[in-house]
Amino acid sequence: MSTISIKRALLSVSDKTGIVELSQSLAAKGVELVSTGGTARALRDAGLAVRDVSEVTGFPEMMDGRVKTLHPMVHGGLLAVRDDPEHAAAMAEHAIGAIDLVVVNLYPFEATVARGADRDTVIENIDIGGPSMVRSAAKNHAYVAIVTDPADYAIVAAGETTLDQRRLFAAKAFAATASYDGAIARWFGTVDQAEPFPAVLPVTMTRAASLRYGENPHQSAAFYASNDGIRGIGQARQVQGKELSYNNLNDADAALELVAEFRDAAPTCVIVKHANPCGVATASSLEAAYAEAFACDTVSAFGGIIAVNRPLDAATAKAITGIFTEVVVAPDADEEALALFAAKKNLRLLLTGDLPDPARAGLFAKSIAGGWLVQGRDNGTPGELKVVTKRAPTEQELADCRFAWTVAKHVKSNAIVYAKDGATAGVGAGQMNRLESARIAARKAKDAADKAGWAMPRTIGSAVASDAFFPFADGLLAAVEAGATAVIQPGGSIRDEEVIAAADAAGLAMVFTGMRHFRH
Known part of the structure; x- marks a missing residue:
């Protein structure tokens, strides 16, 4: 019955x-x-x-x-x-x-x-x-x-x-x-058993939300929360705004993972579009960090995702609400900031509490036809940097190299990032060859300078990071043409000597990390 x-x-x-x-x-x-x-x-x-x-x-x-x-x-x-x-x-x-x-x-x-x-x-x-x-x-x-x-x-x-x-x-x-x-x-x-990849890997997740659609309106989608106890974008508290979409969650996760690299740094702002950073900056205040990150690419920032490593204040909130922004991610926000955001009803505000530990362990899985690719998280950090050119980087160049390298880790390959004084100058992402990424990043820097009325692009005197080695000297020469004075890259190409010689001829300082950061 x-x-x-x-x-x-x-x-x-x-x-x-x-x-x-x-x-x-x-x-x-x-x-x-x-x-x-x-x-x-x-x-x-x-x-x-x-x-x-x-x-x-x-x-x-x-x-x-x-x-x-x-x-x-x-x-x-x-x-x-x-x-x-x-x-x-x-x-x-x-x-x-x-x-x-x-x-x-x-x-x-x-x-x-x-x-x-x-x-x-x-x-x-x-x-x-x-x-x-x-x-x-x-x-x-x-x-x-x-x-x-x-x-x-x-x-x-x-x-x-x-x-x-x-x-x-x-x-x-x-x-x-x-x-x-x-x-x-x-x-x-x-x-x-201390075995990161056992013969059978059970994966269980709990549906946390049904989404309106996936990457495109004809795709159905849902968000499933993992049961590993790690807090991330899926566990953030949504204070206001429309329902989060598949793309919102994906992009907000990219922004949070990058800003978490700076969780112990000075105030830092990350702006992401389509899972790639289009502007990142560290400054004396969040408001200044946002202004510097925004200046890197004012076009791509429109409709982007913003993440910061400090609680939001009113000055930063006012600056952010000056243009259309999809999602803002922060550890917290004060009452004045909340009031300013409340006036933008469609803006989604996510408060995470603590930021994730970028060095945490864990597995990353990606479905392919017929199975899954599973790997450990990319939480590697290079040890002592190896100076390979006749000229060693200055203290400021070395700081910019490290900053650019950190950002490049979160840019889709092939990735080239120019940085100067703790801010990105140009980002080249997802190209089929490294030379094209270097050119795109330099062009974006020139466009930013033209829009801002600067005398020269910020790639002049910048450091440039490449997520993998330069297979030929042409990519490095494109960076020289853009005005970079220091380079950070993994090294390991059969043409390393040719690339080092080109750097020496241009008077560049270059360091090898011995570690690459492909991101597909």
């Missing part, structure tokens, strides 16, 4: 939020409550009559509670097909009572791992009986309601369930056990 009245409920939860209120509602409707351990105590403390599972099974809880629900008197009551004569006869012969509702949430395995517990404690927080009951009840959802999400307590508090409700509960239940088992398998495979 579609609608089933709840006559007997088994409740065993780790998180007891709302369980007393649910049980009171069920008891008021004459439902028999069966429970275990701490849940049973909580219900009795609330004045409710509860049968212990040990009374139902005829066996006491044993082995530190490891064996309590793993018994035919429990699983028979969950798995029995009620209108099957043989099942009904077996229930009658062995005095197995039907269970109509199971409410379970599992031992906090992921929370235990996240708090850095020792191995024995982690192992003890692997739930066995709970997932077994969940799976039994979910399989037999034609007759049994399984609730793993406290948000569904209000539904079953009515004392009866429909088949559609039970099917939904079952789907959630199997997703919950899959996610739980996946977390355990990942921990055993990657942490306990």
Whole structure:
């Protein structure tokens, strides 16, 4: 039958939020409550009559509670097909009572791992009986309601369930056990076995939002939050503005990841368009940093994503709202800034709290036809820079080299970034050859100078960063033509000597990092 009245409920939860209120509602409707351990105590403390599972099974809880629900008197009551004569006869012969509702949430395995517990404690927080009951009840959802999400307590508090409700509960239940088992398998495979790429890599995610569409209106999309406990753009608090789109999230993530590189630096502003930075600057104030970043490419900044590494103040908010901006990302914002943004109803403001750690570990996955490419995060930083030219960089050139190199890490390959005095002068991204990226970045710098009325582009006297080695001297010569005086690149080309000679001939200072930052 579609609608089933709840006559007997088994409740065993780790998180007891709302369980007393649910049980009171069920008891008021004459439902028999069966429970275990701490849940049973909580219900009795609330004045409710509860049968212990040990009374139902005829066996006491044993082995530190490891064996309590793993018994035919429990699983028979969950798995029995009620209108099957043989099942009904077996229930009658062995005095197995039907269970109509199971409410379970599992031992906090992921929370235990996240708090850095020792191995024995982690192992003890692997739930066995709970997932077994969940799976039994979910399989037999034609007759049994399984609730793993406290948000569904209000539904079953009515004392009866429909088949559609039970099917939904079952789907959630199997997703919950899959996610739980996946977390355990990942921990055993990657942490306990110290193997970053185990033979099987379980990945479970929770849908956090359904999106209006994907990259294009004809594509459907959703945002899924990972269960690794790392906060990022998906966990930011949206203060105002329209619903975030797929492209908003993608671009905001790019902006946040780049500005996080400067989380311990002076006030820094990043402007991103189509997942590429079009302006980045560090200055004495956020307002100044925004002005410098914006000046790098005033055309691309229109409709862009802005991220900053400090709480937003009124002066910066006023400057940002001077043009159309899609999303602003910041650790926080003061009341004056919030009021200024509120006047721009369509602008999305995201507050992240702390910024992510750019050095954090983790995996990056990308789907391809027939599988997934999985790699470690690009959190590498070069060690001591190697000066390879006759002239060593000045202190200011070296600072600009490091700044340009940090930005280039977040620019799509082939990437060329010119920087001067802590601000990008020109960015060349995503070209099929490095020479073209160098030319585009220089042209953008000239355009910026023309728009601002500067006497010369900021590439004059700048440092230039290349995300990978110069395969020929032509890319470096394009940088010389643009006015760069210092170069930072990985090195490692078979033509390194030719490139170094060209740098020496032009009087450039060049350093090798020994590390590249491709970004595709």
